[in-house]
Amino acid sequence: MGTFFRNALLVQLDPPTVQTGHLREEAGVIAELGPRVVAVEGDEIVDCDGAVLMPGLVNGHTHLYSALAAGMPAPPRTPQNFHEILQFVWWRLDRAHSLESVRVSGQIGALAALRCGTTTLVDHHASPTAIEGSLTVLADGIADVGCRAVLCYETTNRNTDDESRQGLSENERFAYECQAKNDGKFAPMVGAHASFTLKEESLAGCVDMAQQLGVGVHIHVAEDPVDEQITRQEFGCGLMDRFQQHGLLDVAGSILAHGTHLSEKDYALLNERSDKLTLAHNPNSNMNNGVGYTPVVRLEKPPLLGTDGIGADMWREARTAQFKSNDAGLPLSFGKPLEMLGQSARFASRCLNAKLGLLELQAAADLVLTDYRPATPLTAENLAGHLLFAMGPEFVRHVMIDGHWRLKDSQVVGCDETALRANSVEVARELHQRMVNL
Numbered sequence: 001m002g003t004f005f006r007n008a009l010l011v012q013l014d015p016p017t018v019q020t021g022h023l024r025e026e027a028g029v030i031a032e033l034g035p036r037v038v039a040v041e042g043d044e045i046v047d048c049d050g051a052v053l054m055p056g057l058v059n060g061h062t063h064l065y066s067a068l069a070a071g072m073p074a075p076p077r078t079p080q081n082f083h084e085i086l087q088f089v090w091w092r093l094d095r096a097h098s099l100e101s102v103r104v105s106g107q108i109g110a111l112a113a114l115r116c117g118t119t120t121l122v123d124h125h126a127s128p129t130a131i132e133g134s135l136t137v138l139a140d141g142i143a144d145v146g147c148r149a150v151l152c153y154e155t156t157n158r159n160t161d162d163e164s165r166q167g168l169s170e171n172e173r174f175a176y177e178c179q180a181k182n183d184g185k186f187a188p189m190v191g192a193h194a195s196f197t198l199k200e201e202s203l204a205g206c207v208d209m210a211q212q213l214g215v216g217v218h219i220h221v222a223e224d225p226v227d228e229q230i231t232r233q234e235f236g237c238g239l240m241d242r243f244q245q246h247g248l249l250d251v252a253g254s255i256l257a258h259g260t261h262l263s264e265k266d267y268a269l270l271n272e273r274s275d276k277l278t279l280a281h282n283p284n285s286n287m288n289n290g291v292g293y294t295p296v297v298r299l300e301k302p303p304l305l306g307t308d309g310i311g312a313d314m315w316r317e318a319r320t321a322q323f324k325s326n327d328a329g330l331p332l333s334f335g336k337p338l339e340m341l342g343q344s345a346r347f348a349s350r351c352l353n354a355k356l357g358l359l360e361l362q363a364a365a366d367l368v369l370t371d372y373r374p375a376t377p378l379t380a381e382n383l384a385g386h387l388l389f390a391m392g393p394e395f396v397r398h399v400m401i402d403g404h405w406r407l408k409d410s411q412v413v414g415c416d417e418t419a420l421r422a423n424s425v426e427v428a429r430e431l432h433q434r435m436v437n438l
């Protein structure tokens with residue numbers, strides 16, 4: 001017994017394919033698809049009526065700890081630069097988190113993702129006053145909604161040295177927990193904030209731990225010039241040289257988030273190491289923080305695409321990636337953001353040991369059934385035009401993850417969304433009050 005999706009427009013983003021037909025899900029994977037597939041007795045029948053059915057989207061870099069940021073207290077004074085944005089806004093929010101508010105952030109962040117058809121999140125977590133156990137409660141919150149996630153804790157020396165040791169331990173603890181479960185729903189990485197807040201022993205510790213665990217390092221890189229400036233002052237070398245000295249560029253499966261202010265030489269090095277490392281591009285966040293445009297056109301392989309904590313709408317992120325490249329005078333070839341979404345899905349697939357982002361036999365039944373019935377012909381060749389100019393989260397109607405319904409007729413299934421949101425208001429009120437008291 002499974003689920004039979006009848007009469008769908010079956011759309012895969014990367015590589016782009018479009019076909020009309022049917023799809024059968026059974027035991028959490030795609031069992032059959034094509035024009036001649038028939039339902040099996042006992043299948044639940046879902047009539048798609050010619051609408052687009054596609055794999056769930058993957059957010060390649062996010063921070064669910066910011067899921068309760070809406071309406072938070074204003075910074076004590078207006079930040080004048082990126083370092084002050086971190087100090088007065090985000091580092092104040094993350095220090096105010098408790099384990100309870102982290103769990104609720106996981107629930108609310110995952111709900112936001114679900115409604116956008118985003119079924120997997122690659123997250124980078126920080127809660128400096130509630131470190132131990134934070135990745136488990138974050139995962140619990142996400143699991144309440146049903147999304148998959150690749151999680152890590154942001155190791156840093158920015159508050160105390162003990163914080164860095166605790167951060168490393170939390171990465172290790174959660175990694176063993178995940179690897180013991182090996183359920184395809186959660187996977188670990190080793191998190192590091194950014195070079196400019198990491199002492200030598202902390203950066204070395206992250207690289208060693210990642211190698212021991214057989215996972216990648218997830219770190220911010222050159223989001224703003226301050227990263228390179230402080231690295232040069234404190235450590236006497238540039239960012240990429242420092243990473244190279246520590247062996248970070250040899251850790252397979254690592255994510256360098258942003259890369260906005262890397263040099264052409266650095267980009268050449270990234271291209272050389274593209275079998276091991278990937279950049280994560282976050283154009284909306286870069287615009288919001290005023291840090292400038294990341295010249296992703298210099299990359300030979302597409303980067304991951306992420307929201308950096310500004311929601312989970314990957315349609316908007318893809319559109320901004322295309323538009324902003326044109327605006328910055330470094331235009332990407334049309335449709336490149338679809339390849340970024342594909343890269344994000346392939347990255348998460350390797351971490352989670354599941355086939356994500358694909359409509360093929362044995363791929364994960366992480367499926368988004370939309371209300372999108374194209375008003376103009378839709379083909380593999382013009383799919384990017386539909387995705388970037390006509391489709392969007394407003395068309396997401398049903399979402400299945402791992403063969404389980406999580407959104408049906410726009411209603412959340414499997415958890416009480418109204419109750420979660422009501423509880424969240426109270427938890428967020430306390431979180432915002434703690435920010436004021438800091």
Ligand SMILES: [Zn+2]
Nearest residue numbers: 124220257308
């Ligand atoms: Zn980030």
